[in-house]
Amino acid sequence: MLAPLRGENVALAFVAGYVDTLGFVALFGLFTAHVTGNFILIGSGLAGAGSGLLIKWLAFPAFIAGIVAARVLDNALRDSAHGTRAGGLYALQIALLAAFMIAGVLAAPITNADAPLTIVCGLLGAAGMGVQNAHARLASRSVVANTVMTGNVTQAVIDVFDLLFPGRTHVDPADTRERLARTLPPVLAFALGAGGGALGWLTASFWALVVPLALLATLAASAWREEPAGSAA
Numbered sequence: 478m479l480a481p482l483r484g485e486n487v488a489l490a491f492v493a494g495y496v497d498t499l500g501f502v503a504l505f506g507l508f509t510a511h512v513t514g515n516f517i518l519i520g521s522g523l524a525g526a527g528s529g530l531l532i533k534w535l536a537f538p539a540f541i542a543g544i545v546a547a548r549v550l551d552n553a554l555r556d557s558a559h560g561t562r563a564g565g566l567y568a569l570q571i572a573l574l575a576a577f578m579i580a581g582v583l584a585a586p587i588t589n590a591d592a593p594l595t596i597v598c599g600l601l602g603a604a605g606m607g608v609q610n611a612h613a614r615l616a617s618r619s620v621v622a623n624t625v626m627t628g629n630v631t632q633a634v635i636d637v638f639d640l641l642f643p644g645r646t647h648v649d650p651a652d653t654r655e656r657l658a659r660t661l662p663p664v665l666a667f668a669l670g671a672g673g674g675a676l677g678w679l680t681a682s683f684w685a686l687v688v689p690l691a692l693l694a695t696l697a698a699s700a701w702r703e704e705p706a707g708s709a710a
Contacts (some may be wrong), residue, residue: 480618481618481620482563482618482696482699482700482703483699485618485620485696485699486620486621486623486659486662486663486666487662487663487666488666488692488693488695488696489609489612489613489620489623489624489663489696490623490624490626490662490663490664490666490667490670491666491667491669491670491673491689491692492609492623492670492689492692492693493510493606493609493623493624493667493670494510494666494667494668494669494670494671494672494673494674495670495671495673495674495677495688495689496509496510496574496602496605496606496670496674496686496689497509497510497511497606497624497671497674498670498671498672498673498674498675498678499674499675499677499678499683499685499686500599500602502674502675502678503581503587503678503682503683504529504532504587504590504595504598504599504602505529505532505590506518506529506533507529507532507533507536507599507602507603508536509536509577509599509602509603509605509606510606510609510610510624510625511624511625512536512537512540512603512606512607515533515534515536515537518533519533519534529590529591531590531591531596532590532591532595532596532599532600535596535599535600536599536600536603537603539599539600539601539603539604539607540603540604540606540607540610541607542604542607543573543603543604543605543606543607543608543610543611544607544608544610544611546569546604546607546608547566547569547607547608547611547612547615548611548615550565550566550569551565551566551611551615559618559703560700560701560702560703561700561701562615563612563616563618563697563700563703564697564698564700564701566608566611566612566615566616567612567693567694567696567697567700568697569608570605570608570609570612570693571690571693571694571697573601573602573604573605573608574601574602574605574686574689574690574693575686575690576601576605577598577601577602577605577683577686578683578684578686578687578690580594580597580598580601581598581682581683581686582682582683582684584597584598585682585683598683606624609623609624610624621659621660621663623663623667626663626664626667629660629661629663629664630664632656632660633657633660633661633664636653636654636656636657636660637657639653640653640654640657670689673688
Protein backbone atom coordinates (compact mmCIF):
# COMPACT_ATOMS: atom_id res chain seq x y z
CA MET A 478 0.00 0.00 0.00
CA LEU A 479 1.40 3.39 -1.03
CA ALA A 480 1.54 6.31 1.36
CA PRO A 481 -1.04 9.06 0.76
CA LEU A 482 0.01 12.29 -0.90
CA ARG A 483 1.17 14.96 1.53
CA GLY A 484 -1.94 16.40 3.21
CA GLU A 485 -4.27 14.28 1.08
CA ASN A 486 -6.41 12.84 3.88
CA VAL A 487 -6.81 16.23 5.54
CA ALA A 488 -7.61 18.02 2.26
CA LEU A 489 -10.22 15.46 1.23
CA ALA A 490 -11.92 15.57 4.64
CA PHE A 491 -12.05 19.37 4.41
CA VAL A 492 -13.55 19.13 0.90
CA ALA A 493 -16.20 16.67 2.10
CA GLY A 494 -17.25 18.79 5.06
CA TYR A 495 -17.25 21.95 2.94
CA VAL A 496 -19.26 20.60 0.00
CA ASP A 497 -21.71 18.68 2.17
CA THR A 498 -22.48 21.73 4.32
CA LEU A 499 -22.79 24.11 1.38
CA GLY A 500 -25.09 21.68 -0.41
CA PHE A 501 -27.17 21.15 2.72
CA VAL A 502 -27.67 24.88 3.26
CA ALA A 503 -28.24 25.73 -0.40
CA LEU A 504 -30.38 22.79 -1.49
CA PHE A 505 -33.06 22.29 1.15
CA GLY A 506 -31.10 19.93 3.37
CA LEU A 507 -29.54 17.78 0.66
CA PHE A 508 -26.51 15.71 1.68
CA THR A 509 -24.13 15.41 -1.28
CA ALA A 510 -21.30 13.51 0.43
CA HIS A 511 -23.07 11.68 3.29
CA VAL A 512 -25.73 10.61 0.83
CA THR A 513 -27.36 7.97 3.05
CA GLY A 514 -28.33 10.79 5.40
CA ASN A 515 -30.91 11.74 2.78
CA PHE A 516 -32.90 8.63 3.69
CA ILE A 517 -33.53 10.15 7.13
CA LEU A 518 -34.64 13.39 5.53
CA ILE A 519 -36.89 11.52 3.11
CA GLY A 520 -38.49 9.74 6.06
CA SER A 521 -39.01 13.02 7.89
CA GLY A 522 -40.45 14.53 4.72
CA LEU A 523 -42.95 11.69 4.44
CA ALA A 524 -43.96 12.49 8.02
CA GLY A 525 -44.64 16.08 7.01
CA ALA A 526 -41.36 17.67 8.09
CA GLY A 527 -39.01 19.20 5.53
CA SER A 528 -39.24 19.64 1.78
CA GLY A 529 -37.44 18.73 -1.42
CA LEU A 530 -38.16 15.01 -1.42
CA LEU A 531 -37.55 14.56 -5.16
CA ILE A 532 -34.00 15.90 -5.12
CA LYS A 533 -33.18 13.67 -2.13
CA TRP A 534 -34.60 10.60 -3.86
CA LEU A 535 -32.60 11.30 -7.01
CA ALA A 536 -29.37 12.07 -5.15
CA PHE A 537 -28.78 8.39 -4.42
CA PRO A 538 -28.75 7.19 -8.07
CA ALA A 539 -26.64 10.24 -8.95
CA PHE A 540 -24.19 9.27 -6.22
CA ILE A 541 -24.10 5.72 -7.61
CA ALA A 542 -23.49 7.12 -11.09
CA GLY A 543 -20.46 8.99 -9.75
CA ILE A 544 -19.09 5.79 -8.22
CA VAL A 545 -19.63 3.85 -11.47
CA ALA A 546 -17.99 6.60 -13.51
CA ALA A 547 -14.98 6.51 -11.17
CA ARG A 548 -14.73 2.73 -11.52
CA VAL A 549 -14.96 2.88 -15.31
CA LEU A 550 -12.29 5.59 -15.50
CA ASP A 551 -10.01 3.74 -13.08
CA ASN A 552 -10.36 0.57 -15.14
CA ALA A 553 -9.55 2.49 -18.32
CA LEU A 554 -6.37 3.81 -16.66
CA ARG A 555 -5.45 0.50 -15.03
CA ASP A 556 -2.24 0.11 -17.06
CA SER A 557 -1.16 3.70 -16.40
CA ALA A 558 1.10 4.90 -13.61
CA HIS A 559 -0.59 5.25 -10.24
CA GLY A 560 -0.24 9.03 -10.31
CA THR A 561 -2.06 9.16 -13.64
CA ARG A 562 -4.93 7.07 -12.28
CA ALA A 563 -5.27 9.19 -9.14
CA GLY A 564 -4.99 12.41 -11.14
CA GLY A 565 -7.67 11.19 -13.53
CA LEU A 566 -10.09 10.54 -10.68
CA TYR A 567 -9.42 13.97 -9.25
CA ALA A 568 -10.00 15.51 -12.69
CA LEU A 569 -13.35 13.71 -12.94
CA GLN A 570 -14.42 15.00 -9.53
CA ILE A 571 -13.29 18.52 -10.42
CA ALA A 572 -15.37 18.44 -13.61
CA LEU A 573 -18.50 17.35 -11.75
CA LEU A 574 -18.09 19.83 -8.89
CA ALA A 575 -17.35 22.65 -11.34
CA ALA A 576 -20.59 21.75 -13.13
CA PHE A 577 -22.31 21.71 -9.72
CA MET A 578 -21.05 25.24 -9.07
CA ILE A 579 -22.09 26.56 -12.50
CA ALA A 580 -25.55 24.96 -12.27
CA GLY A 581 -25.99 26.52 -8.83
CA VAL A 582 -24.98 29.96 -10.07
CA LEU A 583 -27.43 29.65 -12.97
CA ALA A 584 -30.22 28.40 -10.70
CA ALA A 585 -29.81 31.15 -8.09
CA PRO A 586 -31.76 32.36 -6.29
CA ILE A 587 -32.96 28.86 -5.41
CA THR A 588 -36.46 29.04 -4.01
CA ASN A 589 -38.05 25.85 -5.36
CA ALA A 590 -36.57 22.47 -4.44
CA ASP A 591 -38.33 20.80 -7.37
CA ALA A 592 -37.17 23.23 -10.09
CA PRO A 593 -35.35 21.30 -12.85
CA LEU A 594 -32.10 23.29 -12.61
CA THR A 595 -32.11 22.97 -8.82
CA ILE A 596 -32.37 19.20 -9.16
CA VAL A 597 -29.61 19.10 -11.78
CA CYS A 598 -27.43 21.12 -9.45
CA GLY A 599 -27.93 18.71 -6.55
CA LEU A 600 -27.38 15.63 -8.69
CA LEU A 601 -24.08 16.98 -10.02
CA GLY A 602 -22.91 17.62 -6.46
CA ALA A 603 -23.90 14.11 -5.36
CA ALA A 604 -22.18 12.56 -8.39
CA GLY A 605 -19.00 14.52 -7.67
CA MET A 606 -18.91 13.34 -4.07
CA GLY A 607 -19.66 9.81 -5.26
CA VAL A 608 -16.37 10.00 -7.15
CA GLN A 609 -14.58 11.07 -3.96
CA ASN A 610 -16.08 8.18 -2.02
CA ALA A 611 -15.05 5.74 -4.74
CA HIS A 612 -11.55 7.23 -4.93
CA ALA A 613 -10.88 6.25 -1.31
CA ARG A 614 -11.78 2.65 -2.21
CA LEU A 615 -9.97 2.52 -5.55
CA ALA A 616 -6.75 4.25 -4.48
CA SER A 617 -3.62 2.18 -3.96
CA ARG A 618 -2.70 4.69 -1.26
CA SER A 619 -3.67 4.45 2.41
CA VAL A 620 -6.45 7.04 2.13
CA VAL A 621 -8.68 7.05 5.22
CA ALA A 622 -12.46 7.43 5.08
CA ASN A 623 -13.00 11.13 4.51
CA THR A 624 -16.67 11.82 3.79
CA VAL A 625 -18.29 10.37 6.93
CA MET A 626 -16.44 10.87 10.20
CA THR A 627 -18.41 8.58 12.52
CA GLY A 628 -15.95 5.69 12.18
CA ASN A 629 -12.93 7.95 12.52
CA VAL A 630 -14.33 9.64 15.63
CA THR A 631 -15.12 6.25 17.19
CA GLN A 632 -11.59 4.98 16.53
CA ALA A 633 -10.03 8.21 17.80
CA VAL A 634 -11.96 8.02 21.08
CA ILE A 635 -10.92 4.39 21.55
CA ASP A 636 -7.28 5.24 20.85
CA VAL A 637 -7.28 8.23 23.22
CA PHE A 638 -8.79 6.06 25.97
CA ASP A 639 -6.18 3.36 25.38
CA LEU A 640 -3.37 5.93 25.62
CA LEU A 641 -4.78 7.55 28.76
CA PHE A 642 -5.45 4.25 30.53
CA PRO A 643 -2.81 1.82 29.23
CA GLY A 644 -3.25 -0.56 32.14
CA ARG A 645 -6.81 -1.36 31.10
CA THR A 646 -6.03 -2.38 27.53
CA HIS A 647 -3.68 -4.71 25.70
CA VAL A 648 -2.61 -2.64 22.71
CA ASP A 649 0.69 -1.44 21.31
CA PRO A 650 1.03 2.25 22.29
CA ALA A 651 3.16 3.01 19.24
CA ASP A 652 0.55 1.56 16.88
CA THR A 653 -2.20 3.41 18.75
CA ARG A 654 -0.41 6.75 18.49
CA GLU A 655 0.29 6.18 14.80
CA ARG A 656 -3.36 5.37 14.11
CA LEU A 657 -4.55 8.38 16.10
CA ALA A 658 -2.19 10.65 14.17
CA ARG A 659 -3.72 9.31 10.96
CA THR A 660 -7.42 9.53 11.91
CA LEU A 661 -7.69 12.63 14.11
CA PRO A 662 -6.49 15.30 11.61
CA PRO A 663 -9.19 14.39 9.03
CA VAL A 664 -11.86 14.68 11.74
CA LEU A 665 -10.68 18.18 12.61
CA ALA A 666 -10.38 19.08 8.91
CA PHE A 667 -13.94 17.88 8.25
CA ALA A 668 -15.22 20.10 11.07
CA LEU A 669 -13.29 23.07 9.68
CA GLY A 670 -14.60 22.30 6.21
CA ALA A 671 -18.18 22.28 7.50
CA GLY A 672 -17.66 25.72 9.00
CA GLY A 673 -15.92 26.89 5.84
CA GLY A 674 -18.77 25.68 3.66
CA ALA A 675 -21.31 27.60 5.73
CA LEU A 676 -19.20 30.76 5.69
CA GLY A 677 -18.50 30.35 1.99
CA TRP A 678 -22.19 30.10 1.21
CA LEU A 679 -22.97 33.22 3.20
CA THR A 680 -20.23 35.25 1.51
CA ALA A 681 -20.11 33.92 -2.06
CA SER A 682 -23.06 31.57 -2.67
CA PHE A 683 -22.14 28.78 -5.12
CA TRP A 684 -18.98 30.61 -6.18
CA ALA A 685 -17.57 29.48 -2.83
CA LEU A 686 -17.03 26.06 -4.40
CA VAL A 687 -13.84 27.44 -5.93
CA VAL A 688 -12.18 26.62 -2.57
CA PRO A 689 -12.65 22.81 -2.73
CA LEU A 690 -12.01 22.93 -6.48
CA ALA A 691 -8.63 24.58 -5.84
CA LEU A 692 -7.75 21.94 -3.24
CA LEU A 693 -8.70 19.11 -5.60
CA ALA A 694 -6.69 20.70 -8.42
CA THR A 695 -3.67 20.84 -6.11
CA LEU A 696 -4.09 17.16 -5.26
CA ALA A 697 -4.46 16.27 -8.95
CA ALA A 698 -1.26 18.15 -9.80
CA SER A 699 0.56 16.42 -6.94
CA ALA A 700 -0.66 13.02 -8.12
CA TRP A 701 0.51 13.63 -11.68
CA ARG A 702 3.94 14.66 -10.40
CA GLU A 703 4.15 11.62 -8.13
CA GLU A 704 6.80 9.01 -8.87
CA PRO A 705 5.12 5.85 -10.19
CA ALA A 706 6.86 3.73 -7.58
CA GLY A 707 5.48 5.80 -4.69
CA SER A 708 6.49 4.98 -1.16
CA ALA A 709 5.41 2.31 1.27
CA ALA A 710 2.80 3.16 3.89
